[in-house]
Amino acid sequence: MPDAKFLKFDTLALHAGQQPDPVTGARAVPIYQTTSYVFRDVEHAASLFNLEVGGHIYSRISNPTVAVLEERVAALEKGTGALAVASGQAALHIGIATLMGQGGHIVASASLYGGSRNMLGLTLPRFGITTTFVDPRDLDGMRKAIRPETRLVFGETIGNPGGEVLDLPAVAQIAHDAGLPLMIDNTFASPLLCNPLEHGADIVMHSATKFIGGHGIAIAGVLVDAGRFDWRASGKFPTLTEPYAGYHGIDFFAEFGPQAFIMRARTEGLRDFGPALSPQNAFYLLQGLETLPLRIRQHVANAQAVAAFLSTNPAVERVHHPDLPNHPDHDLAKKLLPRGSGSIFAFDLKGGREAGKRFIERLRLFSHLANVGDAKSLVIHPASTTHAQLTAEQLAATGIGEGMVRLSVGLEDVDDLIDDLTPALRAAHKG
Amino acid sequence: MTTTFTVDGHDVFATTGGVDFDPAKPVVVFLHGAGFDRTTWRLQTRWFANHGRSVLAVDLPGHGRSGGPPLPSIAAMADWVIRLLDAAGVRQAALVGHSMGGLVSLDVAGRYPDRIRALGLCGIAGEMPVHPEMLESAKAGTSKVRELMTFWGLGRALQIGGMVSPGLWLTRESLAVLDKAAPGVIHNDLAACNVYKDAPARAAQVACPAVFVCGDGDQMTPVAKCKPLAAAIAGSRMTTLKACGHFMMVERPDETLDALKAVA
Numbered sequence: 001m002p003d004a005k006f007l008k009f010d011t012l013a014l015h016a017g018q019q020p021d022p023v024t025g026a027r028a029v030p031i032y033q034t035t036s037y038v039f040r041d042v043e044h045a046a047s048l049f050n051l052e053v054g055g056h057i058y059s060r061i062s063n064p065t066v067a068v069l070e071e072r073v074a075a076l077e078k079g080t081g082a083l084a085v086a087s088g089q090a091a092l093h094i095g096i097a098t099l100m101g102q103g104g105h106i107v108a109s110a111s112l113y114g115g116s117r118n119m120l121g122l123t124l125p126r127f128g129i130t131t132t133f134v135d136p137r138d139l140d141g142m143r144k145a146i147r148p149e150t151r152l153v154f155g156e157t158i159g160n161p162g163g164e165v166l167d168l169p170a171v172a173q174i175a176h177d178a179g180l181p182l183m184i185d186n187t188f189a190s191p192l193l194c195n196p197l198e199h200g201a202d203i204v205m206h207s208a209t210k211f212i213g214g215h216g217i218a219i220a221g222v223l224v225d226a227g228r229f230d231w232r233a234s235g236k237f238p239t240l241t242e243p244y245a246g247y248h249g250i251d252f253f254a255e256f257g258p259q260a261f262i263m264r265a266r267t268e269g270l271r272d273f274g275p276a277l278s279p280q281n282a283f284y285l286l287q288g289l290e291t292l293p294l295r296i297r298q299h300v301a302n303a304q305a306v307a308a309f310l311s312t313n314p315a316v317e318r319v320h321h322p323d324l325p326n327h328p329d330h331d332l333a334k335k336l337l338p339r340g341s342g343s344i345f346a347f348d349l350k351g352g353r354e355a356g357k358r359f360i361e362r363l364r365l366f367s368h369l370a371n372v373g374d375a376k377s378l379v380i381h382p383a384s385t386t387h388a389q390l391t392a393e394q395l396a397a398t399g400i401g402e403g404m405v406r407l408s409v410g411l412e413d414v415d416d417l418i419d420d421l422t423p424a425l426r427a428a429h430k431g
Numbered sequence: 432m433t434t435t436f437t438v439d440g441h442d443v444f445a446t447t448g449g450v451d452f453d454p455a456k457p458v459v460v461f462l463h464g465a466g467f468d469r470t471t472w473r474l475q476t477r478w479f480a481n482h483g484r485s486v487l488a489v490d491l492p493g494h495g496r497s498g499g500p501p502l503p504s505i506a507a508m509a510d511w512v513i514r515l516l517d518a519a520g521v522r523q524a525a526l527v528g529h530s531m532g533g534l535v536s537l538d539v540a541g542r543y544p545d546r547i548r549a550l551g552l553c554g555i556a557g558e559m560p561v562h563p564e565m566l567e568s569a570k571a572g573t574s575k576v577r578e579l580m581t582f583w584g585l586g587r588a589l590q591i592g593g594m595v596s597p598g599l600w601l602t603r604e605s606l607a608v609l610d611k612a613a614p615g616v617i618h619n620d621l622a623a624c625n626v627y628k629d630a631p632a633r634a635a636q637v638a639c640p641a642v643f644v645c646g647d648g649d650q651m652t653p654v655a656k657c658k659p660l661a662a663a664i665a666g667s668r669m670t671t672l673k674a675c676g677h678f679m680m681v682e683r684p685d686e687t688l689d690a691l692k693a694v695a
Binding site for chain 2: 001003005007016017046047051052053054056062066067070071072075080083084226227228232243250255256257258
């Protein structure tokens, strides 16, 4: 008897979530640029509001173009459902707000995107949710940081800025032993290089602005639920297991089972907080998703070539790329990211802050800006830009050296990229 | 909303479609298929509960949140349904069943005609043989049977997607529910379906209104295998849904609901 022949990644990237438009026959996903949807009759309206039937009511909560993106990302991340929102930050916020309220606590990797670190460390405490940050390689520290009021363990597949690879199965085990879900920001890896849900994570989030879109033209975020976590057995998640007064007393886990988290995130998170993704932006992201596998393979090949080039250059102190054998997480990366560790990585220039400035100013193809995951190559020197106000000691405390440069290697011909880097490295080195 | 009963000394868990269960109203009992649980009916139950019926979407014994061992045969499950109705204080109910749950519903209606007021039978056939390799995988607890139940269960259209409920990916939902089944449950259920041969005889005994809901792309219980059963129940209706596989309740939820409204 043959095995099940589910559609594979490259096919899903093109097709998942969409049937050709039944009215017009349109093959491309139409942009449903509408705020609202005409009810067939009063009965239909009531049924939609009561969750008796599926469908769209108002584009703050769902939209047909956005729904295709959601279903497609869910398929690629191997989840039971997804929610697309206006930014990666909105995804992180709704994910947290769906799971906990005031008094909740999070154990998070210390190697996070700066925006996430700000939200967890500075902003959410104002609303009564606190976070303990732990070195992602310190598994024992992560276990010890869990408290009775902890409701979530959070980390990134590939951390910032050192390219720390999170030991997903081990961290998932730590979370599950404590009756907690593990949420993973998979932005830097993309679903092609790693499916955290297959390694024990319960929820995945993306800044879809990055590789999912790939073109640097639309801001978005996505949450994906594995549908495996037993919210009831944990006993720590009344938002999912007790009647919700905000929706006719619905018990999400009892009624929706493996889709409880996503349903609550949509019906409360989008309804009440409101970070809806525009259908136009969802359309842009879908165009990007169609070529995600092709792009990521080339991103990885280019990044590995650039990392190898940098690691032998006399101007470079160290390259933090997990695919290099001297990276501390190289063996783990080979296990969890067998197709490569992406194309966003940092390296340290000899000569500190001034060398970094000279390097940046000499580049021509790499664009100096605050984004990653674009088809075009990008660069930033934190010590002279985003972290310019910090002293060397303060920088070191955040894991950023004065000469650290972060690259997001794009899809240009790699020879051109190396030709662009070569004189910039020379300028940095010579002073 | 949820409720529990005790049958045979074990808890029975059920959702009620968001409205408190009231046995004084016309009751509709929803029965899931092999290896699944009550959540397969989430897109039908709330409508009935909000339109004058009282709903029980139950987890069969050993499934979902219901206790006790799984029952070893379709007839044993049918007898259990009667004990459930007794425990719930329900004299007569409509039964809506999917696949294995459909066979159970049919068996109840054939043997206890005075207890059943209507039947909704989704994705069933006169015989439901199960491939020996699937049974073997189910017995061994390997993933192959769960993958094949999902792959053959979902119609080709929904394996690409376009779910009416925004953002949900049915392939993984099916796998997630089946993965949670307790050891031995899937094998128990498939074996029960495999040996059940009474469907034609039970259909001939049915005295209540019945509707059959089929998917035109159902590979597990094809339309052609359903037709003789429908023909055996006088006055029954048969609705065939387009671009639909075996999991019509989630693949074509609105159309399935519309078909069920006609009798339940």
